[in-house]
Amino acid sequence: MGKGGWRPQKKVLILYSQCHWFFCLWVFSPEGIESFCLAVGIDHTDVRILMLAWKMQAEKQGYFTLDEWRRGLSALHADTILKIRKRLQELEKEVMRPTNFLDFYVYAFCYSLAEEKQKNIDIESACELLTVVLGFRFPLQVSKFIEYLKSQNDYKVINLDQWTSFLRFCNEINFPSLDNYDAELAWPLILDNFVEWMRENL
Amino acid sequence: MEEKTLKDMKEEEIRKMEKKTLKDMKEKEEKEEEMRKLELMLSNIEIKGLSNETLDGIKCMTLYTDIYIVATDSNQVFNAKMYSKYKEFHNDYLNDIVLPHLRLHHGEFLLKEFETSWAHYSKVIHNRLHLYFRYLGRYYVAREKLLNLNDVGNRCFIDLLYEEMRSRVMDAVICLINKERDGAKIDRELVKKVVNVFEELKLYEDIFEERIVAGTKDYYSKKASLWISENSCPEFMLKVEECLEKEENMVRDCMKPATEQKIVSEVEHKLLVLHSTQLFDKEYSGLKKLLEDGKVVDLARMYRLYSRVHDGLQHVCLAFKNHVTAQGMALVRQTEIEVNKHVVKNDVGALQNQQVHLIMEFIKLHEVYLSYVNDYFQSNSMFFKVLKEAFEVFCNKSIAGVSPAELLSIFCDQTLKKKSCDNDKSTEDTIDDVVKLLVYISDKDMFAEFHRKKLARRLLFNKSDSDEHERYLLTKLKQKCGRHFTSKMEGMVTDLTLCQDTTASFTDYLRDNPDMNPGFDLTVTVLTIGFWPSYKTCTFNLPPEMLRCVEAFKQFYQTRTKRTRITWLFSLGTCTIVGKFEPKTMDLIVTTLQASVLLLFNSANRLSYSDIKDQLDLPEEDVTRLLHSLSCAKYKILKKEPDTKTISKTDYFEFNSMFTDRLKRIKVPFPLVDDRKKVIETVVSDRRHAIEAAIVRIMKFRKVLGHHQLMSECAEVLSSTFRPDFKIIKLQIESLISRDYLERDSKDHSVYRYLA
Numbered sequence: 001m002g003k004g005g006w007r008p009q010k011k012v013l014i015l016y017s018q019c020h021w022f023f024c025l026w027v028f029s030p031e032g033i034e035s036f037c038l039a040v041g042i043d044h045t046d047v048r049i050l051m052l053a054w055k056m057q058a059e060k061q062g063y064f065t066l067d068e069w070r071r072g073l074s075a076l077h078a079d080t081i082l083k084i085r086k087r088l089q090e091l092e093k094e095v096m097r098p099t100n101f102l103d104f105y106v107y108a109f110c111y112s113l114a115e116e117k118q119k120n121i122d123i124e125s126a127c128e129l130l131t132v133v134l135g136f137r138f139p140l141q142v143s144k145f146i147e148y149l150k151s152q153n154d155y156k157v158i159n160l161d162q163w164t165s166f167l168r169f170c171n172e173i174n175f176p177s178l179d180n181y182d183a184e185l186a187w188p189l190i191l192d193n194f195v196e197w198m199r200e201n202l
Numbered sequence: 203m204e205e206k207t208l209k210d211m212k213e214e215e216i217r218k219m220e221k222k223t224l225k226d227m228k229e230k231e232e233k234e235e236e237m238r239k240l241e242l243m244l245s246n247i248e249i250k251g252l253s254n255e256t257l258d259g260i261k262c263m264t265l266y267t268d269i270y271i272v273a274t275d276s277n278q279v280f281n282a283k284m285y286s287k288y289k290e291f292h293n294d295y296l297n298d299i300v301l302p303h304l305r306l307h308h309g310e311f312l313l314k315e316f317e318t319s320w321a322h323y324s325k326v327i328h329n330r331l332h333l334y335f336r337y338l339g340r341y342y343v344a345r346e347k348l349l350n351l352n353d354v355g356n357r358c359f360i361d362l363l364y365e366e367m368r369s370r371v372m373d374a375v376i377c378l379i380n381k382e383r384d385g386a387k388i389d390r391e392l393v394k395k396v397v398n399v400f401e402e403l404k405l406y407e408d409i410f411e412e413r414i415v416a417g418t419k420d421y422y423s424k425k426a427s428l429w430i431s432e433n434s435c436p437e438f439m440l441k442v443e444e445c446l447e448k449e450e451n452m453v454r455d456c457m458k459p460a461t462e463q464k465i466v467s468e469v470e471h472k473l474l475v476l477h478s479t480q481l482f483d484k485e486y487s488g489l490k491k492l493l494e495d496g497k498v499v500d501l502a503r504m505y506r507l508y509s510r511v512h513d514g515l516q517h518v519c520l521a522f523k524n525h526v527t528a529q530g531m532a533l534v535r536q537t538e539i540e541v542n543k544h545v546v547k548n549d550v551g552a553l554q555n556q557q558v559h560l561i562m563e564f565i566k567l568h569e570v571y572l573s574y575v576n577d578y579f580q581s582n583s584m585f586f587k588v589l590k591e592a593f594e595v596f597c598n599k600s601i602a603g604v605s606p607a608e609l610l611s612i613f614c615d616q617t618l619k620k621k622s623c624d625n626d627k628s629t630e631d632t633i634d635d636v637v638k639l640l641v642y643i644s645d646k647d648m649f650a651e652f653h654r655k656k657l658a659r660r661l662l663f664n665k666s667d668s669d670e671h672e673r674y675l676l677t678k679l680k681q682k683c684g685r686h687f688t689s690k691m692e693g694m695v696t697d698l699t700l701c702q703d704t705t706a707s708f709t710d711y712l713r714d715n716p717d718m719n720p721g722f723d724l725t726v727t728v729l730t731i732g733f734w735p736s737y738k739t740c741t742f743n744l745p746p747e748m749l750r751c752v753e754a755f756k757q758f759y760q761t762r763t764k765r766t767r768i769t770w771l772f773s774l775g776t777c778t779i780v781g782k783f784e785p786k787t788m789d790l791i792v793t794t795l796q797a798s799v800l801l802l803f804n805s806a807n808r809l810s811y812s813d814i815k816d817q818l819d820l821p822e823e824d825v826t827r828l829l830h831s832l833s834c835a836k837y838k839i840l841k842k843e844p845d846t847k848t849i850s851k852t853d854y855f856e857f858n859s860m861f862t863d864r865l866k867r868i869k870v871p872f873p874l875v876d877d878r879k880k881v882i883e884t885v886v887s888d889r890r891h892a893i894e895a896a897i898v899r900i901m902k903f904r905k906v907l908g909h910h911q912l913m914s915e916c917a918e919v920l921s922s923t924f925r926p927d928f929k930i931i932k933l934q935i936e937s938l939i940s941r942d943y944l945e946r947d948s949k950d951h952s953v954y955r956y957l958a
């Protein structure tokens with residue numbers, strides 16, 4: 001490993017240890033992340049943190065391991081706070097590309113699963129996540145869908161299949177006319193019910 | 203001398219040549235003479251002479267020989283001439299004699315003339331000429347491949363008389379036939395003869411058939427529009443049937459068989475097809491009216507007629523379907539109104555009567571229209587199909603919230619409870635009818651569940667009229683719906699038969715172990731779990747007498763088998779209790795729970811609600827119901843303080859020693875709780891499982907399948923038991939996806955994959 005190769009790594013380490021006060025387990029904790037966010041200048045609920053997590057392929061929500069951290073920052077080609085700030089903007093554009101967005105979207109779901117064996121997210125968290133991840137892109141659909149989810153009782157959780165189908169729904173179905181939606185196709189039942197609810201409450 | 207000889211020789215030669223030439227010339231002259239003679243002869247052969255019957259043999263011979271000589275002439279010059287002369291003779295005859303003759307006559311006479319002319323021409327004239335010119339025919343004509351002499355005759359006839367035949371002769375024929383159609387009697391033989399002429403001329407199809415068919419078209423077009431406006435539907439059909447018969451008759455008699463189909467189809471087309479809409483839609487006698495009035499003879503005729511026409515029965519079939527559906531729906535609506543009246547009045551008995559009545563009406567309707575299909579529509583499969591479709595429409599309509607499956611089970615229940623003293627129909631026939639109706643109901647599993655519940659009640663409370671009938675129904679259901687449909691119910695019936703054995707053994711056991719004998723007559727019915735509907739068990743303190751009975755049986759059952767465990771269902775038992783009332787001692791037939799309430803009063807005269815509840819350790823609603831049945835219902839065996847119509851927790855109860863009744867043995871009714879909702883719930887949850895199992899089975903087999911196909915295959919697999927709701931199928935698919943049994947294809951979201 002040449003001199004050039006080591007330097008960024010070292011800088012990354014320094015950065016890491018600078019931000020992380022509770023450095024026991026080599027795991028970037030929620031508090032550490034918060035301070036990191038402060039340093040970078042974004043809100044810790046900002047979607048860009050999620051995007052960063054995606055870049056890192058982080059497994060556990062709220063925690064970054066050293067490897068993940070390394071992975072993420074080297075993918076961003078950033079080793080100072082300034083560079084990170086800059087790169088984050090570009091990161092946004094990168095994620096928006098259709099090929100990446102689906103991946104990011106699915107990742108967002110899996111990342112939000114609180115426990116190991118869990119497969120579903122509860123409605124509340126799902127609504128929040130939707131706002132963060134899709135709110136800027138499909139604001140109308142997201143707000144209506146959240147309204148529906150909050151008003152109904154049939155579903156208490158959302159599973160991955162329903163989650164992915166919702167993105168497809170936003171991409172393919174005309175909103176708010178819903179004229180090209182066909183309930184006889186393989187849309188999940190929750191979307192059938194959503195469309196019915198929309199049509200009734202129009 | 204030599205000079206002389208040479209000269210001589212030359213001279214001789216010249217002389218020889220001269221002789222030869224002379225000879226030739228002479229021969230030629232002779233020949234020419236002959237030719238001229240022959241020509242003269244030919245031109246002299248007058249037709250008149252020919253047409254004479256009596257032509258003497260010598261003249262014939264001479265003619266023949268003359269022609270022979272000319273024909274054999276080495277020059278072959280005259281053959282062509284003779285051939286054309288031959289033709290000429292024919293044409294002359296036709297033009298001079300035949301045509302004028304024909305032109306003189308009309309109508310029937312024309313036909314007669316035509317026929318005789320031809321006969322004479324072909325048999326006499328033509329044959330004669332042919333005879334004379336035979337040598338020519340054999341060699342010259344064959345060699346030159348000309349039209350042979352026979353055909354020349356026909357050809358001449360056709361060429362000259364074609365137009366005549368086509369127009370005047372055929373007009374006459376058509377006129378004659380129309381006369382017969384109008385009812386007059388005609389000379390059919392004449393027609394036959396004319397047909398023969400055309401056949402011999404090989405013009406039958408071209409001229410005769412074509413014109414006859416056209417004539418038929420015209421005739422019936424006119425008649426059709428006339429008749430349709432003048433006649434009612436049945437009358438019209440009668441006419442049509444007659445016409446068809448007559449036409450067939452006539453064609454078979456006079457014309458060639460191939461013509462029959464053509465004529466008949468023309469008639470059918472003009473009479474049946476063109477005006478069919480007008481016919482069916484006739485206001486006072488059309489198809490709808492015929493069905494409503496039950497005019498079966500006319501309907502049968504209509505079927506017969508329209509089955510001849512391609513696609514002719516579509517309309518009739520549809521009208522039949524609409525009619526049956528309308529009848530059924532009318533029954534449904536009527537019953538709904540009646541039932542709602544009774545619901546308002548809360549008259550349960552009348553309500554049930556209406557429901558039973560509806561099923562009976564359905565059965566009657568089915569019988570009637572089945573007989574229609576069999577007797578009048580010749581068991582045509584199309585009609586069976588629409589009958590089924592019609593019944594499926596109204597047999598699946600709920601009446602005041604009660605599904606038809608349940609209605610049918612109520613009807614079944616009543617039928618099997620009734621004593622078989624019904625005169626008009628045997629129970630077995632009624633059972634057959636029930637099964638026939640079941641075929642049309644889509645929620646068959648709902649029926650099965652309700653029936654199972656009611657069967658249980660019938661078997662346990664001994665309400666069933668005959669075991670044989672129960673088994674008969676089950677056999678029929680098994681035949682129609684499969685083994686799995688009736689397996690549980692059959693188990694139930696078998697359990698009861700086995701019970702008799704058990705009871706016998708129990709009696710023996712008690713006899714052998716007198717110390718175990720509780721001192722009461724005890725019959726225990728052992729039910730196999732799974733066959734019987736599930737009943738809830740509750741905690742219950744048995745009175746000591748009953749406790750002894752239970753113990754005895756327990757001990758006995760242990761001796762039989764150590765492996766099975768028995769749970770007691772006290773809510774289903776009955777008990778005969780002796781009530782020592784002051785007026786008279788009576789036998790009271792009560793349920794086990796009611797009996798235990800009453801037995802409490804053996805040790806205390808007056809008890810409060812809470813006392814009773816505590817002592818029996820039963821849930822409140824059960825206690826309330828029990829006490830209500832004993833103190834506020836028909837028989838007041840207990841006196842209630844205060845004497846209100848409902849039970850409250852502060853009531854007090856006392857034994858009514860003054861209670862009496864006309865009979866010595868009474869049954870104290872205990873109304874059973876309405877578990878309809880529970881049955882429906884069971885069915886719904888069973889359906890979910892069935893759908894899931896079907897989806898898994900299908901996907902396991904197919905591995906990869908599109909959404910639509912999966913839905914339709916699933917529905918088909920389950921169709922024999924119930925009609926699944928597509929939403930539920932979707933729900934189950936999603937549930938299977940989330941449990942990793944299936945996944946969506948990553949490229950095509952409407953395709954599912956089976957995950958092993």
